[in-house]
């Protein structure tokens with residue numbers, strides 16, 4: 285049986301997909317890279333913005349056509365959209381299985397049933413704000429996950445936390461991924477040891493608010509700093525990253541201190557601000573002011589002066605005025621991010637912002653602010669990138685770059701630094717057969733030129 289699995293959205297979805305792939309390979313399924321050659325199509329979906337959902341809907345339209353000539357094809361919508369829409373998704377005639385993120389351990393069984401009994405099945409938790417009854421099965425799958433199915437060699441995501449309790453007013457995540465729960469440190473350690481034994485060198489711990497990690501065992505409470513210390517001791521793990529951080533005081537100093545003291549912990553913090561206007565931050569229910577946010581960045585830079593910081597912003601939140609937006613521009617300038625992810629506000633059904641606030645910033649103003657903020661960020665990124673010229677950086681090689689071959693037939697490789705900068709460099713001549721072997725290894729690259737998002741150089 286052949287499966288085509290397509291993943292939309294964030295790293296958490298990529299991890300879920302890797303676990304699903306691993307469990308299905310164990311059950312004897314093969315993976316193909318095209319829906320037309322598949323017996324089973326799995327779409328692991330994202331609900332964070334409307335655009336992501338629309339893309340899935342259009343795929344479902346195409347799958348309907350494929351099914352007209354291939355009626356045995358099983359189509360499953362999994363992930364956040366499945367949880368959000370439930371059996372409403374059966375209005376799309378292509379859909380056979382709907383399975384939420386808390387239920388992914390059930391996927392092998394659901395596929396078998398769909399094939400044998402030809403009935404539609406839905407597996408979403410009705411009470412998503414309670415821990416799923418499948419949590420134990422999923423936990424077993426996570427611990428047994430071998431790390432073979434990641435898109436980047438020698439790197440694996442490890443979930444530290446499920447869900448989110450923060451309920452930022454614009455965000456659908458707490459409704460589709462359920463309550464915030466931290467996995468026990470011993471499970472995370474066991475899983476990480478297994479991954480390291482399988483050759484994984486970089487571990488990225490995942491959580492919607494990873495710095496809120498907290499696990500009580502007897503009279504000891506473990507925070508993220510403790511976890512970083514424990515994972516640092518595992519042989520084979522060389523780089524340790526964690527995303528995404530939430531701007532809050534609790535444990536912040538301890539975590540940055542751990543970054544300063546533990547050589548394996550990468551000096552990189554992804555800490556979304558979302559807005560620079562206190563009024564908008566309040567309407568977003570973020571729980572901090574722009575001054576408090578900047579203080580956190582100052583603390584981080586005092587303890588780890590060369591830390592690379594990335595942010596997220598939403599422009600065009602309901603009620604955002606030119607003055608509010610100017611404050612966001614000001615914050616971006618002060619924060620000096622290495623890069624920012626900038627999004628136009630997209631109302632999500634069921635969220636507080638959608639229920640109580642009118643989406644009253646015109647689309648063209650959202651576009652303009654998006655563009656302007658990108659420009660501001662680009663100049664900062666350009667200046668920060670330029671500082672690397674002449675330096676030699678260590679990267680974990682991911683593989684050939686998209687524009688893989690250039691004149692002279694040297695394959696171009698792509699790698700990432702500990703601070704999450706992308707480096708592009710010429711690999712050894714293809715004839716030497718070294719290129720595939722460099723993927724998943726560390727390399728030193730001497731930087732010769734830079735653009736805002738990329739460092740270019742030569743193997744050193």
Ligand code: 5AD
Pocket residue numbers: 332333454455456556558596597598627628629630631632
């Ligand atoms: N509209 C636009 N962007 C959003 N994000 C989350 N919810 C929305 C929304 N409703 C952005 C935030 C978050 C990132 C993952 O997606 O910036 O940090």
Ligand code: SF4
Pocket residue numbers: 448449450451452455456457458492493530
């Ligand atoms: Fe969404 Fe806020 Fe939770 Fe992040 S912290 S997942 S933005 S609710």
